[in-house]
Amino acid sequence: MVIQGVTYLSDFEAKKAIIEAARRMESKGFLVAGDGSLSVRVGPSAVWVTIAGADKAALTQDMLVRVDLNGKQMLSARAKPLPEDLPIHLKIYQENDSVQCVLHAYPPCAAVMGLQGQSVQPAAFSPAVRALGRVQLLPGQAAEPQAQAVSLLCRTDKGVLLQNDGCMTWGRTPTEACHLVEALDYYAAVTARLGHTPVSAPAVPAAPAVQPAPAPVEAAPASAAALNGVTGLIRPGMGLPPLPKAQPAASAVPVAPVASKAVPAAPAAAAAPAQPAPKAAAREDAMAEVIRRTLQSFQ
Numbered sequence: 112m113v114i115q116g117v118t119y120l121s122d123f124e125a126k127k128a129i130i131e132a133a134r135r136m137e138s139k140g141f142l143v144a145g146d147g148s149l150s151v152r153v154g155p156s157a158v159w160v161t162i163a164g165a166d167k168a169a170l171t172q173d174m175l176v177r178v179d180l181n182g183k184q185m186l187s188a189r190a191k192p193l194p195e196d197l198p199i200h201l202k203i204y205q206e207n208d209s210v211q212c213v214l215h216a217y218p219p220c221a222a223v224m225g226l227q228g229q230s231v232q233p234a235a236f237s238p239a240v241r242a243l244g245r246v247q248l249l250p251g252q253a254a255e256p257q258a259q260a261v262s263l264l265c266r267t268d269k270g271v272l273l274q275n276d277g278c279m280t281w282g283r284t285p286t287e288a289c290h291l292v293e294a295l296d297y298y299a300a301v302t303a304r305l306g307h308t309p310v311s312a313p314a315v316p317a318a319p320a321v322q323p324a325p326a327p328v329e330a331a332p333a334s335a336a337a338l339n340g341v342t343g344l345i346r347p348g349m350g351l352p353p354l355p356k357a358q359p360a361a362s363a364v365p366v367a368p369v370a371s372k373a374v375p376a377a378p379a380a381a382a383a384p385a386q387p388a389p390k391a392a393a394r395e396d397a398m399a400e401v402i403r404r405t406l407q408s409f410q
Contacts, residue, residue, distance in 0.1 A: 114154055114155060115155065117155070117208070119152060119153050119154055119211070120151060120152075120153055120211070121153065122153055122159065122177070125151040125152075125153045125159045126151075126159055126172050126175050128151055128212075128284075128285040129149045129150070129151055129159060129161065129170070129175060129285065130170045130171070130172075131285070132149055132212075132214065132285040132286070132288070132289050133149055133161065133165075133167035133168075133170045134167065134168060134170065135289055136149075136167065136214070136216050136289060136292065137167040137168040138168075139218075139293070140218075140219065141216040141217060141218045141292055141293075141296065142167045142168075142216055142217060143217055144166070145163075145164035145165060145166055145167075146217055146277070147161075147167065147214075147215045147216050147217060147277065148160060148161050148163075148194040148196055148197070148200070148214075148215045149161050149167075149212070149213070149214050149215070149285070150197075150200045150212065150213045151211065151212050151285060152204055152210070152211050152212070153177075156179050156180045157177060157178075157179060157180075157185065158177070158178055158179075158180070158200065158201070158204060159175050159176070159177050160175065160176060160178060160193070160194065160197060160200060161174060161175060161194065162174050162175065162176055162191045162192050162193065162194065163192040163193060163194045163195065164192065176191045176193065178193070178197070178201075180201050180204055180205055181201070182197055182198070182201060194215075195254055196215050196254055196257075196279075197254075198254045198255055198257075198258040199213075199215075199254060199257055199258045199261050199279060200213045200215075201258075202258040202259070202261060202262045202265075203261060203262070203265045203281050205262075206262045206265050206266060207265045207266050207281070209283060210265065210281045210282065210283070211282070211283050211284060211285075212281065212282055212283070212284060212285045212287070212288045213279065213280075213281045213288065214279065214280050214281070214285070214288040214289065214291075214292060215277060215278075215279045216277055216278060216279075216280075216292045217277035217278075218277070218278065218292055218293075218295060218296035218299070219296070220296045220297075220299030220300045220303060221272060221277065221278045221292075221295050221296050221299045222277055222278075223299065223303070224248075224272060224299045224302075225248060225272045225273060225274045225275065225276070225277070225278070226274070226275065228248065228274070229248065229272075229302075230245075230246060230247050230248040230272060231243065231245060231246035231247075231272070231295060231298055231299075232245065233245050234298065236301065237294070237297065239290060239293065239294035239297065240294050240297065240298050242269075242290075242291075242294065243269060243270070243291055243294040243295060243298065244268065244269060245268055246268065246269070246270045246271060246272055246278070246295060247264060247268065247271055247272065248271070248272040248273075248274060249261070249271050249272065249273055249274065250274050251273065251274040251275040251276060257273065261279070265281060269281065269282065269291050270291050270292075270295060272295075278292065278295055280292050280295070
């Protein structure tokens with residue numbers, strides 16, 4: 112059922128869940144005789160809880176009582192004996208609205224840890240232990256002082272060890288509370304065998320994602336004739352192609368010299384015909400006469 116936006120078990124579902132969880136814990140040896148207690152929230156201010164001294168292996172609905180968060184019995188024709196640790200149950204519900212179940216059990220290994228004054232340190236050697244986290248040890252004292260001490264832890268932790276009084280766990284369902292008790296006992300058993308508290312390994316950063324290599328592009332098959340030499344494509348099952356035979360060096364092609372075209376020499380100027388000597392002498396005489404007369408004119 113849903114009340115003010117929060118889902119709760121009905122009265123019938125809550126009583127059934129308590130009976131199943133009690134038998135589960137008793138079958139594992141985590142509840143002895145009439146020790147321990149279980150409670151389940153059925154509304155903002157109502158809880159079903161086992162009565163004091165109830166035999167968890169033979170638990171029936173008559174061994175359950177409905178109370179409010181102040182411990183006042185409801186829906187009971189006559190008063191029933193309430194468990195001594197009820198103030199701790201109620202304090203956890205008052206301080207943490209998300210808690211739907213509280214379990215007080217006596218797993219043997221966890222009881223030994225409490226007697227030896229040990230607490231549970233965060234460890235990671237199993238998912239259940241990792242989810243359990245830290246569990247602190249509270250000294251043995253009356254229920255009211257223990258309730259005040261638990262109220263300081265119920266928002267951050269999921270359980271406590273009670274010196275000389277087992278352990279208490281809480282969760283959103285009865286199954287979760289049972290799992291925490293089982294993880295606590297497993298942790299205690301492992302550390303007892305090791306002789307020391309296992310140290311949580313540091314978180315290993317995730318390796319960067321490897322990008323897949325691109326698929327190789329298959330070359331188009333080539334004919335054997337096209338595979339020349341060892342540089343050609345060699346496919347599986349094919350023999351090595353023969354090396355190409357050495358080719359003879361190409362003979363030099365003689366280049367005929369280009370004959371330069373002879374430029375014909377300019378024809379020699381024809382010799383002037385010889386002037387007759389008498390005419391030349393007469394001209395020279397004439398010129399000499401002109402010069403002589405010119406010079407005389409300047410005198």
